Amino acid sequence: MKKTYLYWLLLPGLLFLAVFMIIPIVLTIGSTLFKEGSFTFAGYLQFFKDPYFLKILLTTLEVSVASTLLSVLLGFPVAYYISQKAPRRKGVLLALAIFPLLTSPVVRSFSWMVILGRKGLINNALIWLGIVDKPLEILYTPVAMMIGMLHLFLPMMIISLVGVLENIDSDLITAAQSLGASRVKAFRKVVFPLAMPGLIIGGILVFVGSLTAYTTPALLGGKQRVISTFLYQNAMTLNDWFSASVIATIMIAITFVVVGLMNKLSNKLNPKG
Amino acid sequence: MSLLTLDHISVAYDNQLILKDFNLSIEQGQLVSLLGPSGCGKTTTLRLIAGFLVAKDGKFMFGGKDYTRVPVNKRNFGFVFQSYALFPHLSVFENVAFGLRLRKMKEDEVKRRVLRILEVVSLAGFEKRFPRELSGGQRQRVAIARALVIEPDLLLFDEPLSNLDANLRVSMRVEIRRIQQELGITTVYVSHDQEECFSISDRVAIMNQGNIEQLDAPSTIFRYPATEYVARFIGFQNFLHFSERQDTDGEIELTLGSQKFKAIKHQGTSHPDARKGAFRPDDLALTEQENRLTDNVLPGIIKVSTYLGRSYQYAVETEYGEFTVNQEMDTPYLSGQRINLIFPKEKMVLVE
Amino acid sequence: MRNKHIGLGLFSLLVYIFLLGPLLIISATSFEPGTVLKFPPSGFSLQWYQNIFKVELFPQTFKTSIVISLLGNLLALLLGVPAAYALSRFSFRGKDTLNAIFLSPVLIPGIVLGFTMLKYLIVVYHLPIYTGLLIGHTVIMLPFIIRVIGSSLSSFDFAIEEAALSLGAGPLRTFFKVVLPNIRSGIIAAVLIAFLESFNNVDISLFMTGPGISTLPIQMLTYVENYFDPTIAAISMLLMILTAVLMFVIERLMGLSYFTKR
Numbered sequence A: 001m002k003k004t005y006l007y008w009l010l011l012p013g014l015l016f017l018a019v020f021m022i023i024p025i026v027l028t029i030g031s032t033l034f035k036e037g038s039f040t041f042a043g044y045l046q047f048f049k050d051p052y053f054l055k056i057l058l059t060t061l062e063v064s065v066a067s068t069l070l071s072v073l074l075g076f077p078v079a080y081y082i083s084q085k086a087p088r089r090k091g092v093l094l095a096l097a098i099f100p101l102l103t104s105p106v107v108r109s110f111s112w113m114v115i116l117g118r119k120g121l122i123n124n125a126l127i128w129l130g131i132v133d134k135p136l137e138i139l140y141t142p143v144a145m146m147i148g149m150l151h152l153f154l155p156m157m158i159i160s161l162v163g164v165l166e167n168i169d170s171d172l173i174t175a176a177q178s179l180g181a182s183r184v185k186a187f188r189k190v191v192f193p194l195a196m197p198g199l200i201i202g203g204i205l206v207f208v209g210s211l212t213a214y215t216t217p218a219l220l221g222g223k224q225r226v227i228s229t230f231l232y233q234n235a236m237t238l239n240d241w242f243s244a245s246v247i248a249t250i251m252i253a254i255t256f257v258v259v260g261l262m263n264k265l266s267n268k269l270n271p272k273g
Numbered sequence B: 001m002s003l004l005t006l007d008h009i010s011v012a013y014d015n016q017l018i019l020k021d022f023n024l025s026i027e028q029g030q031l032v033s034l035l036g037p038s039g040c041g042k043t044t045t046l047r048l049i050a051g052f053l054v055a056k057d058g059k060f061m062f063g064g065k066d067y068t069r070v071p072v073n074k075r076n077f078g079f080v081f082q083s084y085a086l087f088p089h090l091s092v093f094e095n096v097a098f099g100l101r102l103r104k105m106k107e108d109e110v111k112r113r114v115l116r117i118l119e120v121v122s123l124a125g126f127e128k129r130f131p132r133e134l135s136g137g138q139r140q141r142v143a144i145a146r147a148l149v150i151e152p153d154l155l156l157f158d159e160p161l162s163n164l165d166a167n168l169r170v171s172m173r174v175e176i177r178r179i180q181q182e183l184g185i186t187t188v189y190v191s192h193d194q195e196e197c198f199s200i201s202d203r204v205a206i207m208n209q210g211n212i213e214q215l216d217a218p219s220t221i222f223r224y225p226a227t228e229y230v231a232r233f234i235g236f237q238n239f240l241h242f243s244e245r246q247d248t249d250g251e252i253e254l255t256l257g258s259q260k261f262k263a264i265k266h267q268g269t270s271h272p273d274a275r276k277g278a279f280r281p282d283d284l285a286l287t288e289q290e291n292r293l294t295d296n297v298l299p300g301i302i303k304v305s306t307y308l309g310r311s312y313q314y315a316v317e318t319e320y321g322e323f324t325v326n327q328e329m330d331t332p333y334l335s336g337q338r339i340n341l342i343f344p345k346e347k348m349v350l351v352e
Numbered sequence C: 001m002r003n004k005h006i007g008l009g010l011f012s013l014l015v016y017i018f019l020l021g022p023l024l025i026i027s028a029t030s031f032e033p034g035t036v037l038k039f040p041p042s043g044f045s046l047q048w049y050q051n052i053f054k055v056e057l058f059p060q061t062f063k064t065s066i067v068i069s070l071l072g073n074l075l076a077l078l079l080g081v082p083a084a085y086a087l088s089r090f091s092f093r094g095k096d097t098l099n100a101i102f103l104s105p106v107l108i109p110g111i112v113l114g115f116t117m118l119k120y121l122i123v124v125y126h127l128p129i130y131t132g133l134l135i136g137h138t139v140i141m142l143p144f145i146i147r148v149i150g151s152s153l154s155s156f157d158f159a160i161e162e163a164a165l166s167l168g169a170g171p172l173r174t175f176f177k178v179v180l181p182n183i184r185s186g187i188i189a190a191v192l193i194a195f196l197e198s199f200n201n202v203d204i205s206l207f208m209t210g211p212g213i214s215t216l217p218i219q220m221l222t223y224v225e226n227y228f229d230p231t232i233a234a235i236s237m238l239l240m241i242l243t244a245v246l247m248f249v250i251e252r253l254m255g256l257s258y259f260t261k262r
Helices: A002-031 A042-049 A051-083 A087-102 A105-116 A121-128 A142-165 A170-178 A183-212 A215-220 A227-237 A241-269 B042-050 B092-102 B107-120 B136-148 B166-183 B194-200 B218-223 B228-233 C002-029 C047-054 C057-089 C095-107 C110-124 C129-153 C159-166 C171-182 C184-199 C216-226 C231-254
Strands: B004-013 B016-026 B031-035 B057-062 B077-080 B154-158 B187-191 B203-208 B211-216 B238-241 B244-247 B251-256 B259-264 B276-279 B285-287 B297-307 B312-318 B321-327 B338-342 B349-351
Touching: A002 A241, A002 C057, A002 C095, A002 C110, A002 C129, A042 A051, A042 A241, A051 A087, A051 A142, A051 A183, A051 A227, A051 C002, A087 A142, A087 C002, A087 C231, A105 A121, A105 A142, A105 A215, A105 C002, A105 C216, A105 C231, A142 A183, A142 A215, A142 C002, A170 A183, A183 A227, A183 A241, A183 C110, A215 A227, A215 C216, A227 A241, A227 C110, A241 C110, B004 B042, B016 B042, B016 B211, B031 B042, B031 B194, B042 B077, B042 B154, B042 B187, B077 B136, B077 C159, B092 B107, B092 B136, B107 B136, B136 B154, B136 B166, B136 C159, B166 B194, B187 B194, B194 B218, B203 B218, B203 B228, B211 B218, B211 B228, B228 B276, B228 B349, B238 B251, B238 B321, B285 B321, B312 B338, C002 C231, C047 C057, C047 C231, C057 C095, C057 C129, C057 C184, C057 C216, C095 C129, C110 C129, C129 C184, C159 C171, C171 C184, C184 C231, C216 C231
Parallel strands: B031 B187, B031 B203, B077 B154, B154 B187
Antiparallel strands: B004 B016, B004 B057, B203 B211, B238 B276, B244 B251, B251 B259, B276 B349, B285 B338, B297 B312, B297 B338, B312 B321
């Protein structure tokens, strides 16, 4: 009795996802392996031989790696700071970090256009200060995309780190210090390893997020393409659905490889096994 | 005829049989406890009776009708949970009224019954409170009232007192017994607390690995355990594994190696397959005198002696294993001392 | 010790300025009286707020966004609540796999989802664009519904459900009278989080536009490509107010701990 009941509860959702998500994705991946009716990797070979595509892939990876590393460098101290606060202040600080996350990415990327543009805040300030006499080209460069991505995903890093850091017993640090560890060493030997799971989850979210984001590179990248805008261009502007499918498959593959590797890493590092 | 019969019931969970070929019958108006350690199948049995689990095989008869496939909500059994399981979003009144409202009862009748049952469980005046505003004992009373108010054909308790502190446990169990007898309602009660079960039950079923080892009145179980498992459960620590048993007129003759033993015929020795002599530590005696010729004696050596306050406890090693004896005395025996261990025939219970 | 904390506090302040500064700047520029976005604004005016309603496509796409998010939410609830319930109520073989499947729409790149949906929902299945848009949004809301409701069911004592059954309530009545009222705040929070997720979505909607059908974020993207006046800043301001209100409600309902535990 219980079992059939269970299936009826799960079935509608599963069917829905199967028909509208899983089948389209599987068939899309399948369609890339056949050209004119025969099995072939030609689509992929063609892509990985194409210097234009390789450059796009490289730009995407560079931007993603840079925003991930920066999110760790900026996010860790902030998360540590938040986790040390009393509940009320912690709540406020957390809310301020979560707010941008819930705000439309269009709004957030647009705000950087205002700041980074030729007549934007930064160029105006630099000219007013006399540091430069001609506006710098910041907008529509990989740097602009990287800043946009960092702004987009840094909150994710912060909140996943707060999630682990607030559960670290402060007595542990005191204990490490009482055993003769310096504060830096106590941090490195106690706090850092315990924060690892949060760091890895945050890392996955930021990296995969940057790798696949569309709005930010579309608004801040200008003619600079990344893999997601390239997919859109192929699908909608060039109407080359075969290439778009190949790119989609490559994106899925990269995502799963990254998530898989990070999970493996986290299992290896997690002291609880 | 019994009110409730479990007939060759099997219950599996995740392909593992928890109950196999299980039988139990309960008389109208009795309070029967299922007692045993966790994992013995007592909660499974209770949940099967309630209808939360469905038997894989076998039949569940209730009041002469087949209840095996009757769903929980059609059984009209009251269930009192270990966690009380009060509805957090409803007041005490609404918690108790929940079952009555499902029975489409008129509002003034609902009110009359709820207020009356709250009086029975000594909670008059608490109607407007919410569960979170009550103490553990009060919550349990609400849970009992909620189960009783629907006038259930059977009342089921799943370790209802285990979340309460020791003093409250004692007074609540008196309360449960009082209410049960006042209303004359047939009740199945599950607990792992021996004292709790023995104090409130008409009959107790001692369960082990999905079987009932013994189902009897508490005093009968206490005096005449039927199996070694039950005997150990209620404090028998010493067992003699006899190889032969011969029933004569007034006595039973038993053989252990070259030793002869005797037991008296009574309720606790009557089962012909029972060949293990069981004794509580208080029932054995030690003596320094050589009386090798008498029956029911084994020579031994004192291994360990522990002071218990009122008496000394000795671990005595013999040819047939180690025995535990409590004895009151002024100057204790010493470790290593040779001694004779007496197994009084009038104290011997024979178990399977 | 104090010294270090001051350093850390200062550093955190700078990071917060990085996070929130742009949002404050864009809010300020929305009051610009001129035609060019400027910070600081050269004066104060609400004309760009009025302009939102003059550009017909903004109110129109706003309406589409709201309708799609609400309908999609309803659909996601109908599919997701039973699934979330089954996944937290019962233990069974293959549960982890099912969990992963239900949460997978967050993991798959949005742009890939959007493209494959266009390819199959619209082209192969021949669904109308509006239906495709609705389905796409339902798919991306489903994981949020399941995760948030699942986390509020994880602290639910299922014995109270059994209590209701034993008192004579059938399974459906038990769910609506006993389970639902006790996870109400979790459900509302799930709805709000899913709503924001759908309302702000670009990746799916991007592929599901057609004659007269577009969502607000897509309309904003298109507008930015052509005009650089403060209208978008004004809309941003309104959207941020909406976000802040919804976030406040979510916090009241179940705290913000949902965001920090994964």
